[in-house]
Amino acid sequence: MKVPVVENVLKLNDEIARLNRRAFQEAEVFVVDLIGSPGCGKTALLEATLEHLRGTVEIGVLVGDPATSRDGQRLARRCAHVVQINTGNGCHLDANQIRQAAARLDLNRLDILFIENVGNLICPVSFDLGQHVKVGMFSVSEGDDKAAKHPHLLLVSSLLLLNKMDLLPHVNFDLEHFHQDVRCLNAAVPLLELSVKHGQIEPWLNWLTCQGQLQQGTSRVA
Amino acid sequence: MHELSIAEALIDLLRRRAGPEAKLVSVGVRIGALQGIDGSCLQFAWQAALAGTNWQDVRLDLEPAPWTLHCPACGRTWQPAAATADQTACPCGHTPATPAGGDELDLLFYEVQTPVASGVGEDVCASTKGDGP
């Protein structure tokens, strides 16, 4: 006897994500899920962001890695609200891990909460964490075909970052081709070029400031 | 690894929907191409996750759902094989199209053993089955 269901397999994850989202909204904290391949510069970007925004906004970071607390330690030098999540065999963060980790922070004190996802362009896309936005991050040293090869990430991202622009002269990366691939998949998503290593992150900081203000605006209205 | 967590999520969902003691025969799941899930990896993860449990022989039927695009300008719907400009742009000139499918990850059905008419010993059997270590 067949029993029809039609229910998302990740329904339980999505239910917890909904609780997270409500908690984030109540605490009026803007939550960014940062997704990129291993080594594209996620932690470096957050370090630089913490440096720039010190004293202006209160930032928390949940950082996911399969093993070690190295990224957590790097970030803790610049930020008092860091929780390292070790996923073991897990290649992504799920809503329950975020729920548990966020419980260790005082969300009410925070303006922005960054979630550095496990370095992986595939499954972090499928797991709703309760974030406001997902940001997809690439770097030129990975090759110019990475946007085209990961359409799901392109479709769900509210913002795309292309890092390590300083390496452009040294690698085979066709910038025009990359832009074209991005536009094929998502005409509207902003794409910002950064060189975190050289402190070139202004477009990102501007975007963040705008988003934070928009978010506060909407939560006040709601 | 991704497939293992999908298999575990699926088993959780089935325990809730069908009950942990349900006599399952098969389970149907629809997987969109955008999900990045490899069918044979998921089959392997499914077997690994259920080995030694009362569901270890339950068959997993996978139904792939292709990535589908829709052009809001001319109404054309098609299924690109790759995320390249020649496949994601509509010939009518309106680009880009909007996604209209391919991100599914749905439990479609589960099949349970049809109870035999004699009706002897159903409950006794169920209660003697352990969950393993």
Ligand SMILES: Nc1nc2c(ncn2[C@@H]2O[C@H](COP(=O)(O)OP(=O)(O)OP(=O)(O)O)[C@@H](O)[C@H]2O)c(=O)[nH]1
């Ligand atoms: N040349 C160059 N190197 C960079 C840039 N940004 C980061 N890096 C380097 O890239 C390497 C990886 O940076 P991380 O910040 O650890 O990358 P990640 O994405 O956090 O890596 P995982 O957490 O392991 O996935 C480090 O050696 C950084 O110094 C950049 O803009 N240019």
Ligand SMILES: [Mg+2]
């Ligand atoms: Mg990192």
Ligand SMILES: [Zn+2]
């Ligand atoms: Zn994963």
Ligand SMILES: [Zn+2]
């Ligand atoms: Zn068209």
